Amino acid sequence: MxxxxxxxxxxxxxxxxxxxxxxxxxxxxxxxxxxxxxxxxxxxxxxxxxxxxxxxxxxxxxxxxAYPDLAGELLGETVLSPRGEMLIARLEDMETFDSYLADTDGMERLSPGEAQSMVPILRREKIAAAAIERDAQDIxxxxxxxxxxxxxxxxxxxxxxxxxxxxxxxxxxxxxxxxxxxxxxxxxxxxxxxxxxxxxxxxxxxxxxGLQPMRRSAVRMALPRQIEGHADWPLFGSIMESWYAKPDGDGLMISPADEDPVDPHDAWPDDMVIAEGLFRFEEMVDVPIVKPSHSWAGLRSFVAxxxxxxxxxxxxxxxxxxxxxxxxxxxxxxxxxxxxxxxxxxxxxxxxxxxxxxxxxxxxx
Known part of the structure; x- marks a missing residue:
């Protein structure tokens, strides 16, 4: 045929x-x-x-x-909704933080207190600086x-x-x-x-x-019931790309931001990679880490x-x-x-x- x-x-x-x-x-x-x-x-x-x-x-x-198409020109309806992206720097991250901000457009610098007011579970004493791209949007x-x-x-x-x-x-x-x-x-x-x-x-x-697939893992973790309003938090994460988190249902999607080289396959998460990422996340927040309800991984493929x-x-x-x-x-x-x-x-x-x-x-x- x-x-x-x-x-x-x-x-x-x-x-x-x-x-x-x-x-x-x-x-x-x-x-x-x-x-x-x-x-x-x-x-x-x-x-x-x-x-x-x-x-x-x-x-x-x-x-x-791509933005006009995502905002409605392609399908006749937008596939975007408000979210925001907040990047957080510790004291030892400031050189990377300042370099990143110098090369961006529309990023607003925040004080540690302002960052914590947006995401109340953050440990204020751990934050040296933060910045937000308010126009970042969910797809x-x-x-x-x-x-x-x-x-x-x-x-x-x-x-x-x-x-x-x-x-x-x-x-x-x-x-x-x-x-x-x-x-x-x-x-x-x-x-x-x-x-x-x-x-x-x-x-x-x-x-x-010279394509190299890289594994990227994530988990979904519930938040304590007394934490309210988390659905309106921005995506937030380390300026060093060592972890990030995003509101998802009754909790957070948390990623260790891993980029481990792998062969092409139906990707699955590595338990140790997940544990290390959750540890880095836990260092920056004041919320108990509970057993994730779901975990998964995907492949991000790069050339040199x-x-x-x-x-x-x-x-x-x-x-x-x-x-x-x-x-x-x-x-x-x-x-x-x-x-x-x-x-x-x-x-x-x-x-x-x-x-x-x-x-x-x-x-x-």
């Missing part, structure tokens, strides 16, 4: 789905997802917050480009993902889940994609396979980009310069990268989708040359 489409997108996370929705404006698109559900790995395990000052200079440009990731799926289908695109690739090769002027006994012919292939992107490239005979890789492979005509989003994938997805579609369909004429170059796989050669 075989079928023919213009573009096959490999990967049904937010990267692949947003790109497929954008590409389907002008092409017949098929998304292939290995798992039975969209967004099963990194997308479904995201901390789900939009932070303008998150990442390097290129990523901050992408954050700004409804499922609404964004399913919204992109609806857009794709409305534009004639297709989604096939539970489809593991068994072959990917050049076939004449296009590509032959083999999965579960089906052969698909496509003029172009978009590699949006997340932590598995280098493996997909190897299957296609394309040079790897920690900037996404978007563009055409130099060694394989019709093969396009959309990978290496790290921990920025959800909040930059609409911007990266437009850039990928522009490169794929119009040779990048609608993207600023310096931005296109900063994302190009050629920079990693």
């Amino acid at each position: 075989s079928r023919t489409v213009d573009i096959v997108v490999i990967g049904g996370g937010i990267a692949g789905m947003s790109a497929a929705a954008e590409l389907s404006r002008d092409a017949q698109v098929l998304v292939l997802e290995a798992e039975d559900h969209l967004g099963y790995h990194s997308t479904g395990r995201s901390a789900a917050i939009f932070i303008r000052n998150y990442g390097n200079a290129t990523l901050r440009r992408l954050n700004a480009l 409804d990731v499922d609404r964004l993902l399913q919204g992109c799926a609806r857009l794709l289908r409305a534009r004639g695109g297709q989604i096939a889940t539970g489809k593991r690739l068994t072959g990917l090769s050049r076939d004449g002027s296009g590509w032959r994609v083999e999965c579960d006994g089906e052969s698909i012919l496509a003029g172009r292939v978009v590699n949006a396979a997340g932590a598995w992107a280098d493996r997909i490239a190897a299957m296609a005979g394309v040079a790897p980009i 310069d920690r900037t996404p890789v978007v563009g055409a492979a130099a060694d394989a005509d019709g093969f396009y990268w959309l990978a290496g989003q790290g921990g920025y994938g959800v909040q930059t997805a609409p911007a990266l989708a437009r850039i990928l579609a522009d490169i794929c369909l119009t040779d990048g004429r609608g993207t600023e040359p310096d931005l296109r170059a900063s994302l190009s796989p050629a920079r990693l050669a």
Whole structure:
């Protein structure tokens, strides 16, 4: 059994789905997802917050480009809601704190007392300084993902889940994609396979980009009943990225902010990593640590310069990268989708040359 489409997108996370929705404006698109559900790995395990000052200079440009879409231009409704992000520094962290603030936009410095008034469980005596990005906002990731799926289908695109690739090769002027006994012919292939992107490239005979998946863990922990109003707290964490916490239901989602290199797999948390992270969190708060009700882990995949890789492979005509989003994938997805579609369909004429170059796989050669 075989079928023919213009573009096959490999990967049904937010990267692949947003790109497929954008590409389907002008092409017949098929998304292939290995798992039975969209967004099963990194997308479904995201901390789900939009932070303008998150990442390097290129990523901050992408954050700004993506914001209008997240705020309603993409789906006709916003996927954002107020949250805020507060960063806390101990005395020994002040050099990092001052350096970070000098390179940010819209961050407001807080006194230890002001920080504690926003998050009353913080130990005031442990805080040397704090700062808040009031415009940081929660992202409804499922609404964004399913919204992109609806857009794709409305534009004639297709989604096939539970489809593991068994072959990917050049076939004449296009590509032959083999999965579960089906052969698909496509003029172009978009590699949006997340932590598995280098493996997909190897299957296609394309040079790897040096992608390294990193495990990021989290737990959900209840708060004592007498603590009220925590739903309105900002996300708060260490300026050293050694832990962070965010209101979640009747308690907090707490992460040790780990970045342990791992092979691509269905990630699970390491008990020792969780324990160490909770210890760092406990040092900064005045609240009893109780047994978490849930724990989980996801994969954040980076290349050497920690900037996404978007563009055409130099060694394989019709093969396009959309990978290496790290921990920025959800909040930059609409911007990266437009850039990928522009490169794929119009040779990048609608993207600023310096931005296109900063994302190009050629920079990693």
